[in-house]
Amino acid sequence: MAETEGMAPLLALTQGDPAGIGPDVTLAAFLRRRELDLPPFLFIGDPQVLAARARQLDMKVEIRPSNPDRARADFADALPVLAIPAGLDVVAGQPHKASAPATIKAIETAVSLCMAGDVGAVVTNPIAKSVLYEAGFGFPGHTEFLADLAAKATGKPVRPVMMLAGEKLKAVPLTIHIPLKDVPAAITHELIMETCRIIQNDLKDRFGLEAPRLAVSGLNPHAGEGGALGHEDGDVIAPALTALRAEGIDAFGPLPADTMFHDDARKRYDVAVCMYHDQALIPVKALDFDGAVNVTLGLPFVRTSPDHGTAFGIAGQGVAREDSLVAALKLAGRLRSKAGAA
Structure with a gap:
């Protein structure tokens, strides 16, 4: 029909x-x-x-x-x-x-x-x-x-990208089903750039957001605390976000993950890009366990x-x-x- x-x-x-x-x-x-x-x-x-x-x-x-x-x-x-x-x-x-x-x-x-x-x-x-x-x-x-x-x-x-979408939060895990010990090595400049470009494209083309806002978490506690708690945030994540903004993508961070998901924080962005599986899925399921949806971007x-x-x-x-x-x-x-x- x-x-x-x-x-x-x-x-x-x-x-x-x-x-x-x-x-x-x-x-x-x-x-x-x-x-x-x-x-x-x-x-x-x-x-x-x-x-x-x-x-x-x-x-x-x-x-x-x-x-x-x-x-x-x-x-x-x-x-x-x-x-x-x-x-x-x-x-x-x-x-x-x-x-x-x-x-x-x-x-x-x-x-x-x-x-x-x-x-x-x-x-x-x-x-x-x-x-x-x-x-x-x-x-x-x-x-x-x-x-x-x-x-x-x-x-x-x-290149598929998994996004969890609920009424209160959309979140993308940059790395998914790998052991936590392997996450730091898997986070690369290229992976961050490619993932955020796909998110940008699909949020515009399919979700109808004219200028999507991407909040990107840090990997380490307090987003590395200026290098005191890890160097990945400053050496890998931050430069990738600078490059994305130069392309016109509103990606900001790295942000301390423990302050990204409260009510006021979520008003600042359209999707949270997180470094690993649980960093993204825990807040989505805590906020909307029964109503969240898995969407494959890309x-x-x-x-x-x-x-x-x-x-x-x-x-x-x-x-x-x-x-x-x-x-x-x-x-x-x-x-x-x-x-x-x-």
């Missing part, structure tokens, strides 16, 4: 690990679609898993086989599904490596649809990296896999995801909250994709 001016884009929603809470929150979000004015989405995964989970949770949801042409119309009274069989009888809370190929194929399919302009954005339910690793998955996580798919589709190198398509994991321990129990998925769907609908929309 073609999209007309002012119409919300159709989204592709991947199943994530079928034994996790992805099916739970998908069903819950669908049931609230009218109340929350959600953009229509096409679920890519196993319809039998959804149907079984709906029965387990006593949710009355019609699961309907669909495709990008029909999904928008189907969404009015049924949850449209592009079927990818899970590969086994899935039990909530019991992950199995046999489901990994279907989990991977769902992501590949969503990206392919988005690059072809059949859907407007990709929203991903949580995966269990350990389960995928058992099946030979060769990427650290979702973000790197999506970047590889984008590079293959475009023939151009892709891709040729829009990708969002709930900012939580598979939560196997509560899958199928009716206690998983759909707030973060709802926020991810709404944000994807607002940002849409440069690659086209269905």
